[in-house]
Amino acid sequence: MTSAQFDNDRKLIWLASYPKSGNTWLRSLLTAYLLPHDEFDLNAMLGEQDPFDRQQLDDHAGISSADFLPHELIPYQAQLHRDMAQESENWRLIKTHSAYVKADNREPLFPADASAGVIVIVRNPLDIVPSYAHHEGKDNAWVIAHLGNEHAGTDSWRHRSTTMLPQTMSSWSINVESWLSQSEVPILLLRYEDMHRDTEASLTKALRFCAIEIEPGLVTKAVSRCSIDRLRIDEAKKGFNERPSTQRSFFRSGKIGDGAKNLSKDQISMILNDHGRVMEMVGYPANSSIL
């Protein structure tokens, strides 16, 4: 198995995924495992998005990022990532929904000389649809169009700037393929479905990738602590600062196979048409048997 490659300059491990693919769940598992003596707190998980905080970039580079176009920010962000890696005492986990993108000068947003590795989490896009629709408060048709939109992103700054920097998600296929086809940053691919089927094995893989010694008892404990049911209870009790709105919860059932049941034949066919090639690349059946 490929492992992350740490050195004094390479300390960042990216947790990269298209939205609603299990990134937050993996963050919770890693937090419960790596901080076993702390009381687990949904609102204080490892894998924050600090480098995408606009103020952080402005302070670091001495720029007003809101007066720049998103692609112009990449070289400044890349240098921020390098400095964060060099200045961190320990390795760091950072969550992103961005595709693996490069600036016009071909400099990558996730520079290899700062990045020890990336854990890419993927999920069958058919199941992403209902989950994402709930998250965004939109219908399935909107999400399907969004999954296919190569210009899609978070905090796009087309009409106004936000506290977070724009991230180019692109389409589901481009997002997944951009990470899997790069060879600069060591990569571990985790599938949401495998995390569901055998959470302990998936967490163990992620920890091994990060060169963490495995204590099986702790893995079992972390998995039990971060079952979807318990995370839902946490969210109901204390709230979750990443929930989409006060009206909608973040954690749902997390079931596998829900997507196909909720979608029309035309919608399924549209997804297979748009993403079938990359779905098969990551082991999801993309043939007519689903219809």
Place this chain on the structure above:
Amino acid sequence: MYSAYGLAIKSDIELPALAHIEPTEPDITIAAATIPADAGGKTKFRNWEAEPERFLSSFFGIGRFLITGGDTIHYDRDAGADDTQIISIILGTALAAAMMQRRILPIHSCSVMTDQGAVLVMGRSGAGKSTMLGGLLALDLPMLADDVTGLDFDNNGQPVAIPGFPAMRLWEDSLTKLGHSTDGLPQVRSDIRKYYVPVENFHTTRARIRAIVHLTVSNETNVRIEPLGDAERVECLSRFIFRKKFIDGMGMRRFAFEQVAKTVNQVPLLRVTRPAVAVEPKRLAQQMLDHIATAEAVSVL
């Protein structure tokens, strides 16, 4: 010639947001120049370097900017960069570095004039400073600054606010919502739909600082206003020095600490925590001003 932050500015590039003044001896001269590769300072920091009285910064695809002695801003344009890109750097980063060299602390805050002095509202990008400023202007208070207010002291050692320039920077979207057209307004960047909007009700002279407010957002349902505790005051104001890392680069840490400490000893600091859901700007602004007045009356602050 232009005026901003109480300074006479001579510029060879047109600065659309600034007020014109009659020709006089300039405090700051802005000019195109060839900046040698070794023009930077002793402290190297990725895209910028500095030393006392000298600051050099590179902006990818825009150009290099050298600020020296508090009186000179030189820009060396990259091929393809247009005027708006150069101007946006001059009016932000370059002017901030020049102000620091002139021993004026740039504070990341909007500010208005009240009948008892200037009120500064600081907040991280996105906290709602522009919305708060909109509310304050709707109460007919003159603006001192949209994004960066100068902090200095008068002859008696009292903290004073130095007005910036009579314009706000607003996205087209916000302008439309306010019922304004973008016709004839200069763009902040030719390729970004953000505009310099002239503000007619502008306070032009330095003013005693009445209060400094830290604006934050939370998921609470009500607005919360509270004075900042002693332990937090220096840290809070220091955090909102605009381009604060330049201070260290130019060897001005001690100076900045002294200015901040002197200010928080004389000026009340309070925190306004607003709900993330929209609050009517004028009401929020009035609530904040009422709180300042009440606290002054009972000397709580």
